Amino acid sequence: MDITQIVMYIVLFLSLYFEVFLLITFFERSESKECGTTTDDDSLPTVAVIVPCFNEASTVAGTLRSLLALSYPTHKLEIIAVNDGSTDGTKEVLETFAGHQQIQILDKENGGKHTAMNAALAYTKADIIGCLDADSFVETDALIQIIRHFEDSGVAAVTPSIKVYKAQGLIQALQKAEYGLAIFVRNVFARMDSLFITPGPFSFFRRSVINEVGPWQHGHSTEDLEMCLRLQRLHKRVTNEPRAIVYTKTPKTLPELFKQRLRWTYGFLRNAIDYQKLFMNPQYGTLGMLVLPMSLFSLFGAIFLFSALIWNVLVFFAREFIRFQTVGITAPTIQFDIFFINTSSILTITIALVVLTLVLMALGKRLARDAYISLDMPIYLVLYGFITPLWLTAALYKAIANTGVRWR
Amino acid sequence: MRAMPWTKYLLAFLITAFIFATASIANNFFNTKRIAEIRSIEESISIDILSLETQFDLLQEQSCKNISEDSVLSRELDTLARKLSYAEAQLGADNEEVLRLKRHYSLLEIKDLLLMQKVSEKCALEPIFLLYFYSNEKGTCTDCKRQGYVLTELSKEYPQLRIYSFDYNLDLSAVETLISLHDVSSDLPALVINDSLYTGFQSMEEIQKIIPELTKAATSTSEVQ
Numbered sequence: 227m228d229i230t231q232i233v234m235y236i237v238l239f240l241s242l243y244f245e246v247f248l249l250i251t252f253f254e255r256s257e258s259k260e261c262g263t264t265t266d267d268d269s270l271p272t273v274a275v276i277v278p279c280f281n282e283a284s285t286v287a288g289t290l291r292s293l294l295a296l297s298y299p300t301h302k303l304e305i306i307a308v309n310d311g312s313t314d315g316t317k318e319v320l321e322t323f324a325g326h327q328q329i330q331i332l333d334k335e336n337g338g339k340h341t342a343m344n345a346a347l348a349y350t351k352a353d354i355i356g357c358l359d360a361d362s363f364v365e366t367d368a369l370i371q372i373i374r375h376f377e378d379s380g381v382a383a384v385t386p387s388i389k390v391y392k393a394q395g396l397i398q399a400l401q402k403a404e405y406g407l408a409i410f411v412r413n414v415f416a417r418m419d420s421l422f423i424t425p426g427p428f429s430f431f432r433r434s435v436i437n438e439v440g441p442w443q444h445g446h447s448t449e450d451l452e453m454c455l456r457l458q459r460l461h462k463r464v465t466n467e468p469r470a471i472v473y474t475k476t477p478k479t480l481p482e483l484f485k486q487r488l489r490w491t492y493g494f495l496r497n498a499i500d501y502q503k504l505f506m507n508p509q510y511g512t513l514g515m516l517v518l519p520m521s522l523f524s525l526f527g528a529i530f531l532f533s534a535l536i537w538n539v540l541v542f543f544a545r546e547f548i549r550f551q552t553v554g555i556t557a558p559t560i561q562f563d564i565f566f567i568n569t570s571s572i573l574t575i576t577i578a579l580v581v582l583t584l585v586l587m588a589l590g591k592r593l594a595r596d597a598y599i600s601l602d603m604p605i606y607l608v609l610y611g612f613i614t615p616l617w618l619t620a621a622l623y624k625a626i627a628n629t630g631v632r633w634r
Numbered sequence: 635m636r637a638m639p640w641t642k643y644l645l646a647f648l649i650t651a652f653i654f655a656t657a658s659i660a661n662n663f664f665n666t667k668r669i670a671e672i673r674s675i676e677e678s679i680s681i682d683i684l685s686l687e688t689q690f691d692l693l694q695e696q697s698c699k700n701i702s703e704d705s706v707l708s709r710e711l712d713t714l715a716r717k718l719s720y721a722e723a724q725l726g727a728d729n730e731e732v733l734r735l736k737r738h739y740s741l742l743e744i745k746d747l748l749l750m751q752k753v754s755e756k757c758a759l760e761p762i763f764l765l766y767f768y769s770n771e772k773g774t775c776t777d778c779k780r781q782g783y784v785l786t787e788l789s790k791e792y793p794q795l796r797i798y799s800f801d802y803n804l805d806l807s808a809v810e811t812l813i814s815l816h817d818v819s820s821d822l823p824a825l826v827i828n829d830s831l832y833t834g835f836q837s838m839e840e841i842q843k844i845i846p847e848l849t850k851a852a853t854s855t856s857e858v859q
Contacts, residue, residue: 242653247646254642419636461636511636516643545779552780553787553838565671565717569664570724574657 237527238575244520245582248414270302274352277307278342282360283315290323292363297370305329306346311336340442340449347441356430361475371470372430382435382462386428386470387594397483401476403606410590416466420513424454428472435462447631448493455501468593484617491621492631525618532615668721669731675714676738683745727770737806743798744808762845765826766799767818777835781823784838792848
């Protein structure tokens with residue numbers, strides 16, 4: 227067995243182990259009880275939803291309308307739209323909502339998402355602070371589903387389930403499946419008290435906790451990741467409500483997707499350095515001993531698997547080229563014989579891993595009240611492995627060189 | 635300090651290890667089946683060669699009408715070669731069982747060659763014999779792959795060409811004898827065509843030039859068709 231094979235077995239073993247671990251966690255505890263949908267309960271906390279906007283003229287109106295449609299007592303829900311120095315007419319769109327009782331509009335110079343969040347934080351007195359990116363839309367019961375978790379005084383933050391808004395084309399189909407898997411993963415991470423991202427679309431925080439841990443920071447252009455890691459470092463509980471559904475607009479083209487994922491991965495790597503104390507630290511339980519190390523490892527594992535795949539493809543084409551040079555174009559001998567079916571352990575384990583991934587995706591879809599199976603799942607399995615290493619490699623380089631990344 | 639769910643860690647490890655073990659056991663099972671299949675083909679060829687030898691002996695003084703070029707088991711030998719080559723790739727060239735089967739295969743080839751030479755002499759047949767010496771050891775034969783492609787194509791194009799491949803480094807005295815009989819050096823690939831030695835890579839055109847009967851036979855066959 228050569229070194230490549232040994233590394234391949236290690237990557238496969240750890241990936242499979244992680245998926246098995248997630249599945250056990252999912253089945254060991256049943257889902258939390260169904261919540262009520264009372265909207266006039268005086269005991270409900272006051273909530274502020276911050277909508278940071280930078281050049282979101284085309285989508286922000288829809289975002290605000292979906293917030294206005296939320297099933298939550300109007301006198302307890304405040305919507306703060308922050309125009310972060312937009313140059314595309316976002317300000318004008320926001321002004322059309324100026325007369326609305328629930329909506330407050332703040333206007334400031336461009337300073338980044340974290341500064342928009344902090345400007346709104348300074349403005350509001352609400353008990354619970356949330357965020358909704360200006361390209362996202364919520365289902366009417368999403369907020370009430372989330373707020374019930376704050377009845378538990380130990381809960382510091384709650385994350386939702388995020389779905390792709392009107393997926394069209396191959397790139398968005400890929401993301402639809404990926405987001406489905408993320409719904410499962412996020413939910414299971416929450417069950418293990420191991421969430422390390424409070425995503426921009428519709429994550430909520432207890433005000434008193436924000437006061438304690440401090441406001442949003444730049445966090446290497448991933449303020450949602452940094453905030454969650456900060457909460458985890460101080461042993462604050464972050465949970466998930468899979469029935470709180472948020473739809474978000476996702477990149478339509480590969481370059482747009484590349485840019486977004488480069489930022490996410492770069493942010494993860496740089497924050498991993500900043501919060502290295504959490505890694506392999508039993509004080510942080512499964513988060514420290516498994517989830518964070520595996521998230522980091524999966525990055526290198528994906529690059530390795532992709533390199534191995536590319537190498538094998540190159541070897542195949544080189545061989546075929548030599549054959550062509552030697553004997554020209556030849557008719558392939560097509561002959562089915564069960565003898566030649568590949569039964570190697572690596573292939574069998576890879577198939578097991580793929581099947582398990584499909585199961586996790588199906589469970590994620592079920593958690594978010596979708597059909598178990600959809601066409602985007604095989605597309606994801608076939609194509610995702612080929613494109614992920616593009617931004618993983620670029621992010622790794624940028625993180626090592628500490629170059630920083632741009633939002634757009 | 636958060637609680638560590640050690641039981642779950644262990645359970646996940648056991649399940650993963652079980653999946654790995656199952657994949658490995660399944661692979662071993664199928665490889666054993668493959669070896670058994672190769673062994674069974676070898677035994678079958680062995681019996682067929684013995685039968686043909688016996689038939690040949692019985693017909694010593696008779697006519698050759700019952701023996702033709704096709705009666706020798708070239709197709710079976712070819713299938714065996716492909717399966718053996720696949721098993722070699724799966725289990726590794728150093729695998730003891732693969733080496734044993736390879737030795738047996740080489741012996742069968744030599745038996746087939748000798749018998750066919752006798753049959754040709756007796757029955758005035760004109761098969762063309764090509765002995766191919768190669769090496770799988772890294773760095774010892776850079777052109778063996780290309781030579782293999784050429785010979786595969788030739789065997790497809792000219793079924794009357796009888797190709798016998800031998801691993802130069804195979805630890806088998808019969809192959810060693812064959813090597814010394816034809817003065818084959820370690821400069822590989824080497825071809826022995828109708829008792830003449832050709833060292834180094836030979837292209838399709840070069841081999842066709844060495845064996846003009848090949849193209850003639852192909853032309854006459856196509857004319858008949």
